Amino acid sequence: MVVFGLCALLLPVFVNNNYLMQVFFRIVLFAALGLAWNLVGGYAGQLSLGHVAFFGVGAYGLAICAAHGVPKWIAFVLAPLFATLFAAIIGKIAFRLRGPYFTLSTIASAEVLRLAAANWPLAGGAIGLSAPVLFSLGSFWKSFYYSAVVLAIVAFMVNLWTSRSRFGYYLLAIREDEDTASAVGIDTANYKLRALLLSAFLTALGGALYASAFQYIVPDSALTIEISVQIAIITMLGGAGTLIGPIVGAVLLLGAQELFKTKFQESHLLIYGILIVVVVLFLPEGLVGGFEHRSRGKKQPAQAAAAQGGR
Amino acid sequence: MSAILELKGVSKRFGGLTAVKNVSFTLNQGEILFIIGPNGAGKTTVFNLISGFFHPDEGAIVLNGRNISRLPPQDTARLGIGRTFQIVKPLASLTVLENVMLGAFMHTSSLRQAQEEAEKILDFLQMRQIEKSQARGLPLAMLKRLEIARALATKPKLILLDEVVSGLTTSEALALAELVRRLPEWGVSVVGGVEHVMQVVMKIADRVVVLDYGAKIAEGLPAEVVKNPAVIEAYLGAKYKELAR
Secondary structure (H helix, E strand, C coil): CHHHHHHHHHHHHHCCCHHHHHHHHHHHHHHHHHHHHHHHHHHCCCCCCCCHHHHHHHHHHHHHHHHCCCCHHHHHHHHHHHHHHHHHHHHHHHCCCCCHHHHHHHHHHHHHHHHHHHHCHHHCHHHCEECCCCCCCCCHHHHHHHHHHHHHHHHHHHHHHHHCCHHHHHHHHHHHCHHHHHHCCCCHHHHHHHHHHHHHHHHHHHHHHHHHHHCEECHHHHCCHHHHHHHHHHHHHHCCCCCCHHHHHHHHHHHHHHHHHHHHHHHHHHHHHHHHHHHHHHCCCHHHHHHHHHHHCCCCCHHHHHHCCCC | CCEEEEEEEEEEEECCEEEEEEEEEEEECCCEEEEECCCCCCHHHHHHHHCCCCCCCEEEEEECCEECCCCCHHHHHHCCEEECCCCCCCCCCCEHHHHHHHHHCCCCCCHHHHHHHHHHHHHHCCCHHHCCCECCCCCHHHHHHHHHHHHHHCCCCEEEEECCCCCCCHHHHHHHHHHHHCHHHHCCEEEEEECCCHHHHHHHCCEEEEEECCEEEEEECHHHHCCCHHHHHHHHCHHHHHHHC
16 A cells, blocks of 8 residues: 555656646546545445536536635635535435435436536536636646545545444444344444545545646536446446555556557447456456455454454 | 333234234343244244334333333344344354444444454354354354344343244254353343244243234243143144143
8 A cells, every 4th residue: 555655656756748647647536536435335335326426516616616706725625515515415315215226316316416507507507617726836737646646545544544443344234234233223324424424525525626627617527427437336346345446446447448548449448348347247346355355265354453453 | 020121012013914913021131031923923023123123003112111112223222122133134244253343332432342342252152263254154053143142242131032043953053042041141131032943942931922913822931831722722723722632
């Protein structure tokens, strides 16, 4: 993990290509989004395909506030708070449902937001809105890259704390069996909601960074379901409920996407699809999850980790 | 002896079916009470009512003087009702130790303390050797014990054991019954439910309540109840009632 971090921090020293820096920004941003999603989709096992709603509220929140004269850094803090509030409302409703019904309700909530943004003059409608540039010093993409790294580190620390706390164990219990969880006194609705609020806050920070980096947002860029799916697939591919799964997933999936795009043009989507099918079929717990599972039998399992307060 | 749990005229209907009909009984401190009855008699429904997974249509369930009829499961658990599930519900991808720690987390947020508590309980249930195994793939006898261990870790006042020995071999069932008999040492009262493993009931129950078609048809000491004509009829049919006389 430390190696990952050092590589991420030193990378810009060796890269002086703006396009590449933008690619790296996206990879690290999506690693952070995957880590944020991991709290809900990984630890708590609630398959949300509506996280673009929080991403979008972060992006639009920044743009709308800034358009109304709010200083950009205050807008950058306000936007995730809006998203958290939105998550509280959605969570209260959606967490009454279990399994696929929960997933469908998350998709629905995000689609409602997309349609609202597309038709609401304040949000610019289909024409969209411009977002303020947060960083104006030094190299544009390098500063955004570093801001994404910071967000990823924060999201990672939240995951690390979760995996070593009662909170995290409670989420795992909810994922494994909600009836058992409530039989040991866990208020399942409450803990799912807490996970969602944390996740929504981090996701919205990512959305605000995204809006600021590309300086312009439309409903089809900041509220498209593709982002929800991308976040979920990255995490599941790397290993939902693991600490480094989302990072591995983002590097592999977005990296592969970039490579295939230049090599195979349009057919890169086909390869992308096949890759996902292969992982789902052969490593349903994700790359990191599958690997851990295999080494678990031979080595010390979670007991030793529990003794040191880890997993 | 003082009553810890009291059911007062409890009924539960599912559509047109009355699963539990006007059932009353009390459980005393430190007692092992078994609810027996043929398949479909309403035992599991009674457990679901006591633990808050269902709420009664009529009557009241009182725990230590407090009406808990309408509380959700997480609240009854916090008030001291531990339960096991007839169809075992382990947290499959977690280890045995972690499963039990989840019970212990009710009283501590420290991982270390939860682990110490869990280890004590696993010692008692003779499961320390498998504490690092994933719950997924354990044999049924161990999963049944794991259910008890997890419930015991919440430091309950009473434990509901739904079909705790069903599906076990006779020797496994007797070994588990011996552990259940010792549960009162932990300050826990027990309400067990079994369909037909009378060997276990006779051995460890202080008192027995018999349900048939959702209604209580008999209550008393195990040795009395098995001779009760109504009980024999419920299990074996009217013909055998005559023969038993």
